[in-house]
Amino acid sequence: MIEQDLSSRIRQRSRQSGLFIAITLVITIAVALFAFIWAYVRLDPLFRDFVPRAPVVTPTTATRSATLLASPTPIPSTASTPTPSRPPATPTAAAWKATHRVAGNEAVNLRAGPGTNFDVVRVLDPGTPLQFLGETQQAGGATWLHLALQDGTQGWIRSIDLESLNP
Known part of the structure; x- marks a missing residue:
């Protein structure tokens, strides 16, 4: 009788552990997927030239x-001899x-x-x-x-x- 009771409790603990492992696995996958999407959105501007659009x-x-x-507008300077700004030759x-x-x-x-x-x-x-x-x-x-x-x-x-x- 003691052995059946012990065996029953072990099976129940085993089911609980399996459920705990499954929930942990689902949460881990969800966090990894969220992290990948977040990193992709953050790094997209850095790799924009590698993907033609x-x-x-x-x-x-x-x-x-x-x-x-457009050619830049000259900014007044405090120097006595201003340098003229020329647009690049087209x-x-x-x-x-x-x-x-x-x-x-x-x-x-x-x-x-x-x-x-x-x-x-x-x-x-x-x-x-x-x-x-x-x-x-x-x-x-x-x-x-x-x-x-x-x-x-x-x-x-x-x-x-x-x-x-x-x-």
Whole structure:
């Protein structure tokens, strides 16, 4: 009689332990899934250039891009000899000569400034010819080149997404 009672209690404890393990497993999976989604949303802006996307054109985006591409307005300085601010030379259709092209097999974002935090001006297909405008900047651990398309559109692309054309 004692053995049956003991055996019954052991079976009941075993069922309770199994239920506890199942609930713990479900909670662990839910927390892991939530953590993955949270990390994906937080890291998406960092990897935006690795996943080509069509640009979203809204009035505020177009205005901001135009503002960023416009020549800067000079800021009055307290120095006695102010330095004039010149806008960068825009290549004309006759003087335009391709110096680089988009490398690889995936489309690349042409951005309004050197960094992934700037708006996408245009998405360029592989092999698109570009002209280097002579300006480079370091941003986000990458070297960015200031480039122009044949139609005069200017923007920035990371150097690792380009290949140089030999003259």
